[in-house]
Amino acid sequence: MDVNIENATIKHLDKLFDIEAQCFDQEAFTKRQISYLLTDYNSIALIAKVNADIAGFIIAQVDLEDNTEYGHIITLNIPPNYRRQGIATKLLNEMEARLKQRGIMECRLEVREDNHSAIKLYHNLGYQTMGKLEKYYGKKHGLYLKKSF
Numbered sequence: 001m002d003v004n005i006e007n008a009t010i011k012h013l014d015k016l017f018d019i020e021a022q023c024f025d026q027e028a029f030t031k032r033q034i035s036y037l038l039t040d041y042n043s044i045a046l047i048a049k050v051n052a053d054i055a056g057f058i059i060a061q062v063d064l065e066d067n068t069e070y071g072h073i074i075t076l077n078i079p080p081n082y083r084r085q086g087i088a089t090k091l092l093n094e095m096e097a098r099l100k101q102r103g104i105m106e107c108r109l110e111v112r113e114d115n116h117s118a119i120k121l122y123h124n125l126g127y128q129t130m131g132k133l134e135k136y137y138g139k140k141h142g143l144y145l146k147k148s149f
């Protein structure tokens with residue numbers, strides 16, 4: 001299966017919202033939030049394409065702390081029929097490459113503490129758990145992960 005990583009644009013909004021809604025229920029971003037993320041100058045948004053189909057997407061923002069920029073993964077979603085084929089890994093690798101091209105040396109993210117598949121994916125790729133985020137997702141706790149390049 002050939003997977004190509006491309007930039008996402010506002011023209012992909014409907015499809016990306018559809019995938020987001022398949023991947024999350026209460027925690028899903030709204031269409032309006034995704035629209036904002038796709039157009040904000042601080043965002044990097046990538047899609048994975050398999051032929052003409054969108055087989056997942058990732059959006060990160062570039063944030064600032066102590067005058068230093070870092071990448072912040074906002075959302076990563078692979079539709080159920082495309083999972084366990086390395087697509088999330090490809091999207092994360094490409095996102096990290098894009099961050100490095102900008103001279104950014106760190107990437108952070110939050111994940112629900114019971115999202116074992118995502119936590120395994122991130123740990124495999126070298127992200128380290130830095131701490132717990134109490135009730136970050138309503139009643140559910142989150143974990144805060146970070147990777148330095």
Ligand SMILES: CC(C)(COP(=O)(O)OP(=O)(O)OC[C@H]1O[C@@H](n2cnc3c(N)ncnc32)[C@H](O)[C@@H]1OP(=O)(O)O)[C@@H](O)C(=O)NCCC(=O)NCCS
Nearest residue numbers: 023076077078083084085086087088089111117118120121
């Ligand atoms: C988590 C998610 C992004 C993984 O996407 P994916 O394309 O299936 O991930 P990959 O194929 O790149 O997986 C890489 C590795 O992560 C781990 N992993 C991924 N999914 C897993 C699962 N369901 N169970 C156990 N390990 C898993 C495995 O180690 C896997 O390697 P392997 O397949 O060789 O064993 C996908 O399941 C998803 O979109 N889930 C819903 C949304 C979500 O939770 N997003 C992340 C929010 S922080």
